[in-house]
Amino acid sequence: MSGESAARTLVIETATAACSVALIEDGRVVAARHEVVGRGHAERLVPMIAELPDGGRAARILVDVGPGSFTGVRVGIAAARGLGLGWDATVRGFSSLAIVAAAALKAQPRQRIAAVLEAGHGEVFMQSFAADLTPLDAPVSLPPLDAAAVLGETFAIGSGTYRLPDHVTARADALPDASDLLLLPPALADLDPRPLYGRAPDAKLPTKKVVG
Numbered sequence: 660m661s662g663e664s665a666a667r668t669l670v671i672e673t674a675t676a677a678c679s680v681a682l683i684e685d686g687r688v689v690a691a692r693h694e695v696v697g698r699g700h701a702e703r704l705v706p707m708i709a710e711l712p713d714g715g716r717a718a719r720i721l722v723d724v725g726p727g728s729f730t731g732v733r734v735g736i737a738a739a740r741g742l743g744l745g746w747d748a749t750v751r752g753f754s755s756l757a758i759v760a761a762a763a764l765k766a767q768p769r770q771r772i773a774a775v776l777e778a779g780h781g782e783v784f785m786q787s788f789a790a791d792l793t794p795l796d797a798p799v800s801l802p803p804l805d806a807a808a809v810l811g812e813t814f815a816i817g818s819g820t821y822r823l824p825d826h827v828t829a830r831a832d833a834l835p836d837a838s839d840l841l842l843l844p845p846a847l848a849d850l851d852p853r854p855l856y857g858r859a860p861d862a863k864l865p866t867k868k869v870v871g
Contacts, residue, residue, distance in 0.1 A: 667717035669708070669742070670837040673700040673735035674727030674755040675776060675818055680704070681837035682711045691838040700734045708738075716746055721840060721848055724752035725855040726784040726798050727776060732854050739852060752850035753843055755835045756786040756798055756817075761842035763816040763833060764790065771795070773810055775817040775830070783819035785809070792844055798855065 667689075670681040678700045679693035692707040708715040722739035725732040736752075743750035756774035763772055768790060776784045778800045785806050787795040801809065803822040810827060820830040840848060 668719040668721060668840075669711070669715045669717040669748075670721045670840045671704070671708070671735045671739050672723040672755070672758070672835050672837040673704060673731040673738075674723040674725050675731065675834050676728075677834040677836065678703050678707065678731075679835070679837040680707050680711060680715065681840060682715055682717065683841065686841065688838045688841065691836075693836050693838065695834065698728075698730070700728075700731045704734060704738055708742075715742075718746070718748050720746075720748050720750045722750065722752050722852055723755050723758070723835060723837075724850055724852060725755055726778065726800070727755045727835075729779070729854075729856075732856075736852055736854060750852045751848065752852045752855075753840065753848045754786075754798070754850065754855060756784060757788070757792065757794070757843055757847045758835045758839050759817050759833050760786075760788045761792055761847075762836065762839040763814075763831070764788070764792065765839075765842055769814055771813050773813045773815045775806065775815045775819040775823065777817075777819040777822065781822070783822050785815075785819075787813060792847060794847075 668683040672679045678696045681691040690711045720739045722735045739750050760774040773787045778784045782800045786798045807827050815830040816833050
């Protein structure tokens with residue numbers, strides 16, 4: 660791997676309707692791509708990476724591990740692991756909720772913020788953060804009414820805010836963007852590169868029957 664590639668970090672984000680990549684070098688974003696693709700992550704991700712300088716080649720890869728779209732999260736992680744093997748690169752993860760909160764706090768500092776992303780089954784993924792991005796609770800999947808009750812007066816940001824009831828007025832729509840990775844504290848950009856679902860899987864293994 661060249662010296663330039665060794666100093667780079669490739670960021671992959673595919674957990675929501677957006678698909679984005681960014682190449683970071685010397686503490687700055689040197690190139691980035693961001694598209695709202697819906698369900699087209701598998702088709703767009705590799706071409707987007709290929710459009711980056713040197714084909715996105717880097718010594719470190721950071722990938723969004725969720726929570727978010729089951730398929731989108733797995734597409735991103737699979738790509739990160741594959742490139743990591745091919746490039747002999749370190750692969751680590753970050754959370755979709757944290758990066759959305761980080762971008763919102765940069766735009767307007769607040770004492771507390773809640774990232775709210777769309778989840779399946781009519782629910783939303785939610786997690787609250789302090790002004791310095793310290794997580795105040797664990798990511799959860801909740802029905803919108805329950806999420807609104809937990810929110811109280813906390814400002815909500817993310818793609819799932821449209822599901823919240825009308826009385827929640829302190830909210831704004833947003834999608835994760837790989838180019839915002841530098842806003843995360845180091846501890847939030849060093850997660851295990853495996854899916855963070857935010858709730859138990861829908862499919863469960865059958866329970867063995869006890870005979871006798």
